[in-house]
Ligand SMILES: *[C@@H]1O[C@H](CO)[C@@H](O)[C@H](O)[C@H]1NC(C)=O
């Protein structure tokens with residue numbers, strides 16, 4: 001998508017941080033004082049996007065889902081476990097579903113990396129959205145699951 005967009009004349013700038021959006025004028029003011037002018041603004045921000053808050057005129061805080069995910073990203077060529085290696089050799093989306101938890105695996109970057117997402121019940125303190133993972137606790141959630 002990146003290459004095709006470039007062919008079509010889209011200019012990319014990385015490492016800049018937007019601060020204020022004028023959606024009518026398609027003018028984005030940057031934190032460093034610069035500005036980006038265009039034909040339209042596509043705000044594909046994250047959970048903490050300033051664009052959404054400015055477009056809707058309120059902070060639109062994220063709603064707690066009661067879920068927490070552990071996200072594990074591995075380089076495929078560093079995997080020594082035979083069972084995991086066998087799964088990785090077939091780059092597909094794999095999903096395991098169990099009570100209160102599920103696990104998803106899929107490959108990234110042409111199968112040179114893999115992403116494992118483990119969803120469990122949330123147990124973070126209020127107003128904490130991200131924290132270092134506790135691998136012992138993570139393993140405990142899945143300790144009575146069958147093998148891969
Ligand atoms: C873009 O927005 C900034 C901040 O509101 C303003 O200072 C600037 O003049 C605008 N630029 C244009 C070309 O309208």
Ligand SMILES: *[C@@H]1O[C@H](CO)[C@@H](O)[C@H](O)[C@H]1NC(C)=O
Pocket residue numbers: 110
């Ligand atoms: C993806 O990996 C395959 C096998 O290693 C390779 O043949 C192909 O060129 C790669 N594709 C891209 C877009 O890198």
